[in-house]
Amino acid sequence: MMPRSQRNALALMAAFFLAAPLVVYPVFLMKAMCFALFACAFNLLIGFGGLLSFGHAMFLGTAGYAAAYSAKSWGFAPELAILFGTACAALLGLVTGLIAIRRQGIYFAMTTLALAQMVYFYYLQAPFTGGEDGIQAVPRGMLFGFIDLKNAWAMYGTVFVIFMAGFLLVYRAIHSPFGQVLKAIRENEPRALSLGYDVTRYKLLAYLLSATLAGLAGATKALVFQLASLTDVHWTMSGEVVLMTLLGGLGTVFGPVVGAFIIITMENYLAQLGAWVTIAQGVIFVICVLTFRRGVIGELGNWLKKPL
Amino acid sequence: MTEIFGVPTQALFGQLLIGLINGSFYALLSLGLAVIFGLLNIINFTHGAQYMMGAFLAYILANKAGLGYWWSLALVPLLVGAFGIAIERSMLKPLYKLDHLYGLLLTFGLALVIQGLFRNEYGTSGLPYAMPAELAGGRNLGFMFLPNYRAWVIVASLAICLGTWFVIEKTKLGSYLRAATENPALVQAFGINVPRMITLTYGFGVALAALAGVMAAPIYQVSPQMGADLIIVVFAVVVIGGMGSIMGSILTGFGLGVIEGLTKVFYPEASNTVIFVIMAIVLMIKPAGLFGAQK
């Protein structure tokens, strides 16, 4: 059962994303939801598994390319394209997970970075991705054969449903026995091991789930923007998701959503200020680390003395 | 003419030498990073930005104060090192008790700020920095034309790397440093001011980055992004060498320079990626790096 504070927060969040498009530009909100889901997936790994991945962009990008390519070249329906993209990310998650999961701490981070750089290189060279032009003009298509996603509201509803489903799945995972074991491993791995938990398998599962959800975010994003490009696989994207999660609050349920929203808002509405956006992001990073390491939501929850 | 995999041996020699030159930069930068990590347990993501600051400061000294390359070589590391010390005192200090992660995030943020500020001030096209007249020109080695400046880079970098290694591994001061890495409380109890030692070490590591920046200025364009992409490569070098291992980072720096150079001949498209491939393999086989101690 969800604590009341979280149930209220969930209702608030759902209400916000349902009402906001009336005043805020919907495409912007869709982007925010995609990144929020991406950050939630990332948070599952670091906030609850204690594993800092520095290569999460590879899942976002892989799913984006797979979804875009299957929709454009093979004529996949949108639901199939998203599924296919997500499946590709999951597969990549399995392969890279088996390699990376055997390392800890900074070595884990570096392994994921190395793997992500190789994946980046592959997409840069592979002809089907169109190099830096990306896969453009991806058709949004008809969802389940009868919902025309060219309609902004239909697209918005779809993204909203995907986002909420992904979010609840993360929530469910965190609060299941699986999530508890994960937390136990994060706090004290040798003890978890001595209690008879197959630590590696739990970690791999968390990694796999995180990769899959990051892929879901990437595939959805590709359909929203009708574009898959190298930006989403570049290592700076992996850094950005760390920033979002940190800003919102590592290991909180709602933190990543808030963090993603703040960062995307900055990028969107401060875009004309050019280099000042990077400077502002850097300053946020520094302030976060120095003064509120719990992040916006973490501090808020701490102040309210309620889990958020 | 003899050939190796379709490449004339003569040309191959040239490529090896070029690889060594690039390796000198990797070695200098990864050395600083390794020293900082060894003592502070902080992954200094600002390293690339500090390297860039070194190059810019050299440019500014030349254009505003009329001080040439040799002056910059002496002054810039001091100035940037002092800047590093200010950062360590004000921001890094509170982080030592925490996870590695926070140091990495803080310095990552700082790098964004510094790069952004320089970009606002100097634009992005990059600025020219004149080659010192003493080192202009070059000589024909038979198998290639070697610019004097590049020869100087190899020599200077080797000297600095070995000097640093010597100080840390073979002198009394170095032994304090190494002891403080293992057990700061104990060393403190012996009456050695450990916090000050840590501060100075960070300053030294940063100064090395700045020095590399000054040496790079005449070869590359002085631009705000010059350190941004380099930093993750240098990271990879440190990880491959073994985090905190001084000799490891020096040898790996030169070694990877050569490997990257050879990649530029046989599969140029991958020359940016080859280091990461090696890093992944090394981490799989020898997780603590080639020269790192398994903890």
Place this chain on the structure above:
Amino acid sequence: MKMKRTIIAAALAALAGTAGAQVSDGVVKIGVMNDMSSLYADIGGPGSVVAAKMAVEDYLKATKSKLKVEVLAADHQNKPDVGSQIVRQWIDVDKVDAIADVPTSSVALAVSEVVKQKGKAFLITGAASSDLTGKACSPNSVHWLYDTWMLANGTGSAIVKTGGDTWFFITADYAFGHALERDTEAVVLKSGGKVVGKVRAPLNTQDFSSFLLQAQSSKAKIIGLANAGGDTINSIKQAAEFGIVKGGQNLAGLLVFITDVHGLGLDKAQGLIFTEAWYWDLNEASRAWTKRFVAANKGKYPSMDHAGVYAAVLHYLKAVDAAKTDDGTKAIAQMKKMPTDDPLFGKGRIREDGRKIHNAYLFEVKKPSESKYPYDYYKLRATIPADQAFRPEKEGGCPLVK
């Protein structure tokens, strides 16, 4: 500083006069989008916004038009997803009618797609891909300034003619570099030259010495640099260091802007040969315009991109007035119908595939001793007449051409 400039630009000039009935929401809004903060910010950047504003002012002053025009600005950071999102938002929320500049081909291709879907107008000046008037052409865009075919044709054929018949390419390993290499190779072969080798260097390579050494041992007479921005600058700089030019080989820059030459300095860049569509010191009219531009752009001289933005916006406004509508598709059709005439590019026309036709110029960078005043950098080697400067309409594969 840059920030202030951008804000001023973004909040530009509500100009006097009432709008014509056909103009949507009473204002013609032009969004200038380019790289404001990174690699190509000096080529386009805030200078393009200055140029667009100048075009608006000049047009309204000269014609006493009653149009109300606004100029907006944004930074696409060279990322296609950022670019297409800004353009969607501009069109949907801010009611922008035309998008101008947009360097970086990947972003331009993405933007072109959005603009076509929404029926607005796209004035491309900064992007180089010849696909924009080829297989990716659109009834909603005009490609004003230059493209990979023009660069390759101008530089390639001129150099082969003067004896540079063996080539080695150092190509930036991305779609744009490949296109530049492909187009140039075709021209070199057609003119009777030979390509003896090529190497693909990753984008944003710092050290080109290895590639230059390979070029050197190939013994090619000409080393073609199929790259842009920082890559071009670094390769030229290091070529000087390794004595490539002194050793008898010549460099051909396939995409060089005056800002690159400025960044390199004449002592490193001298002798470099390349093609551009415009140079500030071409004639009386361009010098007069440059004087005004420099005053408005903090002393920085205009690149050809700035000139392109100016001329394209000017012609667009003429078309809006003539067609009495700011509907994108109709305005672009009107732009193609009317001959062009402006102080910077002279008289010309726009083809059915969206290609603007004008002269191209082959320049050589002066020696330091030949440069007499600020930005006195180029010697004109040859003028490539308008009818030969661009790819023939039939060969592009544009579906709009019947």
